[in-house]
Amino acid sequence: MKKAGIVGGLGPESTVDYYPTFIAKYQDKLNSKQVLPELFINSINMYNVFACISENRLNDLIEYVGDAVQKLEAIGADFIVISANTSHIVFEEVRQQTKVPMISIxxxxxxxxxxxxxxxxxxxxxxxxxxxxxxxxxxxxxxxxxxxxxxxxxxxxxxxxxxxxxxxxxxxxxxxxxxxxxxxxxxxxxxxxxxxxxxxxxxxxxxxxxxxxxxxxxxxxxxxxxxxxxxxx
Structure with a gap:
């Protein structure tokens, strides 16, 4: 089974929502409560993201989010999502930094x-x-x-x-x-x-x-x- 990687913390409330919703939909798909998907969550700081955008430091944002993605890839994520809309301002640049698929919101x-x-x-x-x-x-x-x-x-x-x-x-x-x-x-x-x-x-x-x-x-x-x-x- 493919393992999901989630860049979370952007903000915490939606990261909390991603986790049980992903599990519930996976179990519904297999019609069983006795199965669980495997995933990794790397929770980073949304206020760093806001600061980078407000101060027009998009290169810093690419590095910050890109590092989070690369860590997920390194520990075995088969594909990666960023669980926020705002951070997708640098999605294309970040996607180029990983070899595994990334799914754009x-x-x-x-x-x-x-x-x-x-x-x-x-x-x-x-x-x-x-x-x-x-x-x-x-x-x-x-x-x-x-x-x-x-x-x-x-x-x-x-x-x-x-x-x-x-x-x-x-x-x-x-x-x-x-x-x-x-x-x-x-x-x-x-x-x-x-x-x-x-x-x-x-x-x-x-x-x-x-x-x-x-x-x-x-x-x-x-x-x-x-x-x-x-x-x-």
Whole structure:
């Protein structure tokens, strides 16, 4: 069986979600609770990632995340994921530093949007994910529209992600504010779906909260991990 490697800690809450969800989906696939996938987790510091991006030290970020990936490869991971969206700003550069496959959360989400025939997609995440092009590029390059909130709303969402969700805090008032931002995007931009482009966002937003499809990047990414595991079966 292929062993998964997860670069975690980006943040801890989503890393916690990856672990049991990956196990549950693996057991469902084999229809047995008496089996467990083998995996490695290398938990690094999300605040180092934020600092590198804020200070435009992307070479330092490539080195930091690349080192985490190489350690997973060295101990026997057969494929590797980074359990966060923001860190994918340097995904391509990091992927070049390892010989084992890496599964991109951005590529996986784009593929899911294509499967569902989505055309105009909203994107929520950290300010780095919303203001940079790394998540938007595959959508724009292939004729899809991708929409982010206003700059003021981006800053608000980022603050709540970092101060609350990354620390395991789910505030009902924050949820209502997020829903108001999403409704504005629906009314003004006519989005047909919404990417939860931060792996902590499913803590506070779920299917049924709004009248558009939600693309849960955490779940999409884990489903791709399962596909990779069973390529060897």
């Amino acid at each position: 951005v590529e996986a989400t784009y593929e899911k949007a294509t499967e569902q025939g989505l055309k105009k997609v909203g994107l929520l995440g950290t300010k780095f994910t919303m203001e940079h092009d790394f998540f938007k590029k595959p959508f724009l390059d292939n004729g899809k529209e991708i929409v982010v909130p206003s700059e003021q709303d981006q800053l608000f969402i980022h603050e709540k992600i970092v101060e609350e969700l990354e620390n395991g805090i789910v505030n009902p008032e924050t949820k209502q504010s997020f829903l108001a931002i999403i409704r504005t995007m629906m009314e003004e931009e006519h989005i047909d779906s919404l990417i939860l482009g931060c792996t902590e966002l499913p803590m506070i937003l779920e299917e049924g909260d709004v009248d558009v499809a939600l693309l849960n990047t955490t779940e999409i990414h884990i489903d791709k991990m399962l596909q990779q595991v069973f390529l060897s079966e």
